[in-house]
Amino acid sequence: MKNRLKELRAEFGLSQQELATRAGVSRQTVIAVEKGRYDPSLPLAFVLSGIFGRPIERIFTPDTDPAQR
Template identity: 55%
Template sequence: MENRVKIWREQAGWSQGELARRLGVSRQTINAVETDKYDPSLPLALRMSKLFAVPVQDLFIDDWEPDDE
């Protein structure tokens, strides 16, 4: 799953630490999300969506395609 968290964070002018503080998570969690090492839980993704005031789909792009079998 591709994400645009870093883009939205930078547009807001926040460091990873500031975003982490606002979301109640560690800076390491934000770093892991931004570097695609960790997919956030649904509650965290929803909090990010609310904080940036954008739909979840603008933050996370699901590239999964179902099998036709």
Template identity: 60%
Template sequence: MENHVVRVREERGWSQRRLADELGVSRQTVISIEKGRYDPSLPLAFRLAAVFGCRIEDLFVPDPEEG
């Protein structure tokens, strides 16, 4: 799954630590999501969208090869 978390975070001038604190997760979790090594759970994806004031679809794009 492709994501735009880094772009959206950087547009707001937030550090990975700030985003992690806002979400209640570790900085390592944010790093893993940003690098595409970890797809967040649905509740975490909703929290990400809420923190950024956008839709989940604005942050995550399914890989067409995954169906």
């Protein structure tokens, strides 16, 4: 899954730790999500969506075309 987390964090002037605190997760979780090593749970995706005021699909997108799965 691709994401715009790092870009949005920069746009909002948030450090990884600040985002982690707001989202109720560890900084390591934020790092892993940003690097694409961890796909967030649906509840976490909704929390991040709320923090950035963007729909989930504007933050996270699939790596491949769903029709190819």
